[in-house]
Amino acid sequence: MAAAPSSLGYAAALTYREDVGGALGAPETTDPAPELRAKVRHLLALLAAAKSVVAFTGAGISTSAGVPDFRGPAGVWTLQAKGKPLPTLATPFSLARPTLTHQALLALVRSGLVTRIVSQNVDGLHRRSGVPRSALSELHGSCFVEACARASCAAETVRDFEVGTVGFRGTGRRCGACGARTRDWCLDWENPLPRADLAAAEAAADGADVALCLGTSLQIVPASALPLRTVKAGGALAIVNLQPTPRDGAATIVARGRCDDVMAAVVAGLGVTVPVFQRTDALLLRLRVTPGPRKQSMVLTLRAASTAGDGCPVPMVSGMEVALGAPPGWEGDGGGDASDPDAPDGAATKFPFVVRLTLAPGAVRASGTVILRLCDAADPGARRVVRGFDMPATPGAATDHVVEFVSQIVDHGPAAAEAAARFWGAEEGGEGEAGAAAGGASAARRAKRIKT
Numbered sequence: 001m002a003a004a005p006s007s008l009g010y011a012a013a014l015t016y017r018e019d020v021g022g023a024l025g026a027p028e029t030t031d032p033a034p035e036l037r038a039k040v041r042h043l044l045a046l047l048a049a050a051k052s053v054v055a056f057t058g059a060g061i062s063t064s065a066g067v068p069d070f071r072g073p074a075g076v077w078t079l080q081a082k083g084k085p086l087p088t089l090a091t092p093f094s095l096a097r098p099t100l101t102h103q104a105l106l107a108l109v110r111s112g113l114v115t116r117i118v119s120q121n122v123d124g125l126h127r128r129s130g131v132p133r134s135a136l137s138e139l140h141g142s143c144f145v146e147a148c149a150r151a152s153c154a155a156e157t158v159r160d161f162e163v164g165t166v167g168f169r170g171t172g173r174r175c176g177a178c179g180a181r182t183r184d185w186c187l188d189w190e191n192p193l194p195r196a197d198l199a200a201a202e203a204a205a206d207g208a209d210v211a212l213c214l215g216t217s218l219q220i221v222p223a224s225a226l227p228l229r230t231v232k233a234g235g236a237l238a239i240v241n242l243q244p245t246p247r248d249g250a251a252t253i254v255a256r257g258r259c260d261d262v263m264a265a266v267v268a269g270l271g272v273t274v275p276v277f278q279r280t281d282a283l284l285l286r287l288r289v290t291p292g293p294r295k296q297s298m299v300l301t302l303r304a305a306s307t308a309g310d311g312c313p314v315p316m317v318s319g320m321e322v323a324l325g326a327p328p329g330w331e332g333d334g335g336g337d338a339s340d341p342d343a344p345d346g347a348a349t350k351f352p353f354v355v356r357l358t359l360a361p362g363a364v365r366a367s368g369t370v371i372l373r374l375c376d377a378a379d380p381g382a383r384r385v386v387r388g389f390d391m392p393a394t395p396g397a398a399t400d401h402v403v404e405f406v407s408q409i410v411d412h413g414p415a416a417a418e419a420a421a422r423f424w425g426a427e428e429g430g431e432g433e434a435g436a437a438a439g440g441a442s443a444a445r446r447a448k449r450i451k452t
Helices: 009-013 033-049 076-081 100-111 125-129 195-207 223-232 259-270 413-424 430-437 439-448
Strands: 053-057 114-119 136-138 141-148 156-158 170-174 181-186 210-214 236-240 253-255 277-291 298-305 317-324 346-348 353-359 367-374 384-390 398-410
Touching (some): 033 236, 033 253, 033 259, 033 413, 053 100, 100 114, 100 125, 100 259, 100 413, 114 195, 125 136, 136 141, 136 195, 210 259, 223 236, 259 413, 277 384, 298 317, 298 367, 317 353, 346 353, 367 398, 384 398
Parallel strands (some): 053 114, 053 210, 114 136, 210 236, 236 253
Antiparallel strands (some): 141 156, 141 181, 170 181, 277 298, 277 398, 298 353, 317 346, 367 384
16 A cells, blocks of 8 residues: 655755745756766866765755656746645655765765765664665755764664654754753754764765766755865866756766756766665564453454554554464464464554453463564565564563564666666667767776676
């Protein structure tokens, strides 16, 4: 079952501002195919000769994941300026999957070519893709991060749900490292950019041979000024965006094309493998046995809770079913996979997911099965996680079990290869011609490339 459309919580949480600065709703255009291919050949040559590349990313790299942009013809701020409702998300932020561009950038980070990704996006998809925090500057923060309010700690915790507020407000939760209170890590309009992230972005831009801007309109300072530091230091600026930007005049390359298409051609030309995305989620399964309403009866309560606390959402779960008795083939360790029972004894279809079962005298069974129904899954045909459990031995006793499961798997590799073949076209000699365009330096770099 597909997830229901969701409101754009981040934009709605921001302090209302009528004037959001910069141009809105400019037409989106694409270069003619021969012209775009020529620009990507030039980009490949720049990347092949570079020792260090800094990537600047904007909302345009996430639109293929179902996340709206802000300044496009149907962008958030564009619609707001027209007095229209904000767009809804067909895919909520919490379920969004990294795009081909996200995974291509991850591959280039792992290869050592891209030394830092500097993003204005708050959707958390770079971290979710696997980009290490040490290689990422999130200039506007993230909807999924809580930061410790204690300056001497400042530990960050990435949640699987949107934290829900902006402007560094308290979350009501505690830091797992030091116990201090935590706050959201998402900027409101008047908040300054995070110092450490900005300083690291400036250093990366100063030392880069190429500043690669993907899906960003480059309209808001100071973020939009960062790529110019690379140009000032003698490097090249390459922009891939469907709309014009104020920095186009300073760029060596301005390519009007979709980021996924261009990055598919780039990784093919550089001989880089796009890594498979795999997401792992976890929740807390809480079991408690209490005395029942009749003599010698008991009540078993099972709750599927967030590891962040009982009141926090578990976005991957759409329902829970419970069946008592050891399932066929289950060995009773409480943690392995179990068979899906034919008829559950209880179910919960709304959050919070709680099932209570009254056990009659003499009918107490020492084990059971819990089935978590997922709203998204690695296997769309089997959106469930099945686990066996042991009941607490005595009334009043409670046990907690952390259940981990793979919730999403996306292999962009085949799609990237197909997109690259379409991009270059049969008459252009396909992927091999792209690689040749990058010259001998590309071949040398490919020999050193880490296959991801």
